[in-house]
Amino acid sequence: MHIAKVLLVDDEAAFLDVMNRRLEMRELSVRTALSGQECLKALKEDPAIDVVILDVKMPGMDGIETLREVKKEFPLVEVVMLTGHATVETAIEGMKYGAFDYLMKPCNIEQLIEKVAEAKAKKAKHEEKITEAQLKEIMGRMA
Amino acid sequence: MAYQKETPQTAPGTIPAEEPHAGKGAGPLRVLRRNIMLAICLVSLAPLILINGILIYYYHVAYSEKVTAHLEELVIRQKQAIDEFLDKSVQVIGFIAEATPLDQLADDHSLSDILHKTQKSFANFIVDIGVIDQDGLQIAYAGPFHLLKAEYASAAWFKAARERQTYVSDVFSGIRGIPHFIVTALRKDKEQTRIVRATVDFALFNQLVSRLRVGRTGMAFIVNRQGELQTDRTVDSEIVTSVLNSIRTAKFDGQDHMDFEAPDPDGREFLYLAATLKNGDWILVFRQAKSDAFEHLYNARRLAVTILILGGLGIVTTGFLVTRRMVARVNLAEKDQEIMEKQIVESGKLAAIGELAAGIAHEINNPVAIMMEEAGWVEDLLHEKELDPVKDAPVVEDIRKALKGIAIQGRRCKEITQKLLSFARRTDSRVKKVQLNELIEEVTSLAIQKAQYANISIRLDLDQDLPEVCVSPTEMQQVMLNIINNAIDAKSKNEGIIVVTTHRDDQFVVIDVSDNGQGIPPANLERIFEPFYTTKPVGKGTGLGLSICYGLVKKMGGDITVESEVGVGTTFHVSVPLEIPCEDGPGNISRPRQ
Ligand SMILES: [Mg+2]
Numbered sequence: 181m182h183i184a185k186v187l188l189v190d191d192e193a194a195f196l197d198v199m200n201r202r203l204e205m206r207e208l209s210v211r212t213a214l215s216g217q218e219c220l221k222a223l224k225e226d227p228a229i230d231v232v233i234l235d236v237k238m239p240g241m242d243g244i245e246t247l248r249e250v251k252k253e254f255p256l257v258e259v260v261m262l263t264g265h266a267t268v269e270t271a272i273e274g275m276k277y278g279a280f281d282y283l284m285k286p287c288n289i290e291q292l293i294e295k296v297a298e299a300k301a302k303k304a305k306h307e308e309k310i311t312e313a314q315l316k317e318i319m320g321r322m323a
Numbered sequence: 324m325a326y327q328k329e330t331p332q333t334a335p336g337t338i339p340a341e342e343p344h345a346g347k348g349a350g351p352l353r354v355l356r357r358n359i360m361l362a363i364c365l366v367s368l369a370p371l372i373l374i375n376g377i378l379i380y381y382y383h384v385a386y387s388e389k390v391t392a393h394l395e396e397l398v399i400r401q402k403q404a405i406d407e408f409l410d411k412s413v414q415v416i417g418f419i420a421e422a423t424p425l426d427q428l429a430d431d432h433s434l435s436d437i438l439h440k441t442q443k444s445f446a447n448f449i450v451d452i453g454v455i456d457q458d459g460l461q462i463a464y465a466g467p468f469h470l471l472k473a474e475y476a477s478a479a480w481f482k483a484a485r486e487r488q489t490y491v492s493d494v495f496s497g498i499r500g501i502p503h504f505i506v507t508a509l510r511k512d513k514e515q516t517r518i519v520r521a522t523v524d525f526a527l528f529n530q531l532v533s534r535l536r537v538g539r540t541g542m543a544f545i546v547n548r549q550g551e552l553q554t555d556r557t558v559d560s561e562i563v564t565s566v567l568n569s570i571r572t573a574k575f576d577g578q579d580h581m582d583f584e585a586p587d588p589d590g591r592e593f594l595y596l597a598a599t600l601k602n603g604d605w606i607l608v609f610r611q612a613k614s615d616a617f618e619h620l621y622n623a624r625r626l627a628v629t630i631l632i633l634g635g636l637g638i639v640t641t642g643f644l645v646t647r648r649m650v651a652r653v654n655l656a657e658k659d660q661e662i663m664e665k666q667i668v669e670s671g672k673l674a675a676i677g678e679l680a681a682g683i684a685h686e687i688n689n690p691v692a693i694m695m696e697e698a699g700w701v702e703d704l705l706h707e708k709e710l711d712p713v714k715d716a717p718v719v720e721d722i723r724k725a726l727k728g729i730a731i732q733g734r735r736c737k738e739i740t741q742k743l744l745s746f747a748r749r750t751d752s753r754v755k756k757v758q759l760n761e762l763i764e765e766v767t768s769l770a771i772q773k774a775q776y777a778n779i780s781i782r783l784d785l786d787q788d789l790p791e792v793c794v795s796p797t798e799m800q801q802v803m804l805n806i807i808n809n810a811i812d813a814k815s816k817n818e819g820i821i822v823v824t825t826h827r828d829d830q831f832v833v834i835d836v837s838d839n840g841q842g843i844p845p846a847n848l849e850r851i852f853e854p855f856y857t858t859k860p861v862g863k864g865t866g867l868g869l870s871i872c873y874g875l876v877k878k879m880g881g882d883i884t885v886e887s888e889v890g891v892g893t894t895f896h897v898s899v900p901l902e903i904p905c906e907d908g909p910g911n912i913s914r915p916r917q
Contacts, residue, residue, distance in 0.1 A: 195696065198693060198696040198697050198699075201700055201703075202696060202699060202700050202703055205703050264685050264688040264692075285688060285692040286691060286692035286693075286737065287692075289699055
């Protein structure tokens with residue numbers, strides 16, 4: 181059983197590669213995307229994705245933009261931001277837009293897993309509530 | 324550091340406050356100076372000279388006319404007096420000759436009686452009376468001289484007197500050997516002709532002329548047409564001759580008087596007034612040195628010219644001083660501008676370097692992250708694989724050590740990039756709330772490497788309760804880094820130590836940076852904040868660093884002071900005021916914490 185299904189978004193293929201390996205080893209199901217667009221495409225294709233690990237600084241569509249799109253189209257998906265030092269403010273800004281948390285690059289892998297797990301839990305709880313509400317609604321209709 | 328670079332610099336100790344000779348700036352400045360000088364002199368001197376000249380000229384004309392007119396009047400009056408005197412003499416003798424019976428005229432006693440009466444009643448100037456017959460023999464005489472029977476037939480005056488009813492002779496010495504002149508009247512009766520001759524009191528007559536004295540040199544004399552003096556010999560014959568020549572060339576032109584100027588043989592200019600006497604036989608000449616006659620005029624003129632010269636000198640001096648000060652000021656302003664431009668360039672350079680550093684730091688960060696992840700991956704693998712504890716253990720242990728090493732070095736890289744970023748990110752002068760302790764820690768961590776190379780340690784002694792101040796962090800970093808760099812450069816003989824302390828002093832936060840380096844001599848200490856002042860070797864420093872610091876701190880409302888003792892060390896005190904409010908709100912602070 182996987183802890184969660186994550187989508188790793190970064191403009192550096194090497195980073196994606198190594199993170200992919202390390203996270204999969206830790207029982208995460210991993211998909212990767214090299215840009216914001218790819219990220220959105222992947223989310224569309226794969227509704228099973230729980231958490232997006234998002235690089236803040238990317239060429240083209242940057243982290244904040246991607247985050248806003250993700251939150252708009254897939255509000256249930258949680259986002260953890262990864263940032264270099266130069267963009268801490270950006271990460272904080274991202275949290276205002278609904279990111280779950282942020283981590284500094286290079287980051288501690290255990291910390292990352294922890295954050296992902298927390299995010300996944302939050303998402304699960306959220307989904308559970310939604311299901312409950314839906315159930316209530318159906319039950320109410322039946323009554 | 325950024326502001327200790329390649330600028331060619333003025334050698335230490337040659338900062339000319341105003342340098343008129345060196346550099347390309349001297350040319351235009353010299354032209355400026357000359358033009359200002361010229362303008363000042365022209366505008367102020369020209370009217371002065373003009374007014375002076377015009378006034379002197381008109382005053383001269385008016386005054387000379389007045390003086391000449393006055394003298395003329397005097398001379399004419401005198402001439403009339405003399406003419407009257409002569410006329411009177413002639414009338415008296417004419418009357419005696421006409422009215423006295425012939426026999427009395429031949430008798431000494433009666434003649435003597437007549438003489439006394441005449442002298443007593445109205446003509447005291449008659450000295451003696453004689454009666455001469457037609458052959459020139461004096462037949463009767465009354466007077467102080469014993470001239471009876473004197474023979475005048477050959478005397479020049481006798482010939483002239485015989486032909487005229489009355490006659491006034493020129494001055495001559497005659498028989499008695501004393502200069503005198505005579506007045507004669509003719510008495511014709513049937514075939515007898517008598518000439519009545521009277522000697523005029525020469526002294527009295529002379530008084531008439533010598534009375535005419537003006538000033539120190541103004542005096543009169545009488546000459547006849549032959550140039551013989553008719554009065555006391557008070558004048559050089561040479562002068563008389565030249566005067567006569569002048570009169571001859573000038574002519575009286577129908578008038579009985581004239582004026583002219585002529586120099587004396589010694590070169591002195593004299594003013595002359597001449598008037599005819601005795602129907603043109605004699606000439607009354609008045610002369611006065613011009614320097615005497617126009618003394619007041621000349622004095623006034625001298626005074627005016629003196630004032631003009633002194634005033635002119637004053638104007639020129641003032642012009643010179645004002646111009647020099649002005650040019651010096653222009654020069655200084657240009658220097659200031661140069662410094663400002665330099666500062667702009669420096670801060671621009673700093674900004675560019677900052678941007679570059681930020682870019683590099685960020686770019687390096689990603690590969691470092693990847694490297695660290697890869698190392699982590701290897702660690703993961705070691706964890707994952709079931710290894711033979713006996714066969715593989717030493718190798719695995721080595722690999723683990725190596726991985727730990729990679730992790731440590733990776734973290735170092737991370738720290739370095741972090742510092743670079745935090746230093747370089749903002750090169751602006753926006754004011755923020757800054758905790759100076761943190762800023763100092765940051766700056767010293769940047770300087771520590773350089774310090775270590777120089778065998779210098781840096782110790783921080785920071786006041787933990789230090790309040791925040793509102794300054795531009797970038798500028799403050801620049802100031803601190805500069806001062807600390809300077810302290811490092813101070814090079815001590817022994818082990819160097821730099822102590823940075825902070826404390827609050829009333830309304831200021833004070834930072835002291837002390838070193839135990841070589842110290843600064845008092846002479847240099849005064850100039851240490853002067854732009855372009857440096858003691859570093861050529862090419863090593865622009866001498867701008869501290870002056871920029873000074874400018875920055877002054878702008879913050881603070882102050883930098885320095886104390887130093889040669890051989891002991893130097894301490895810089897930087898004080899930053901507390902009361903300066905931040906322009907933007909406190910929410911704007913977002914300095915990354917490490
Ligand atoms: Mg990136």
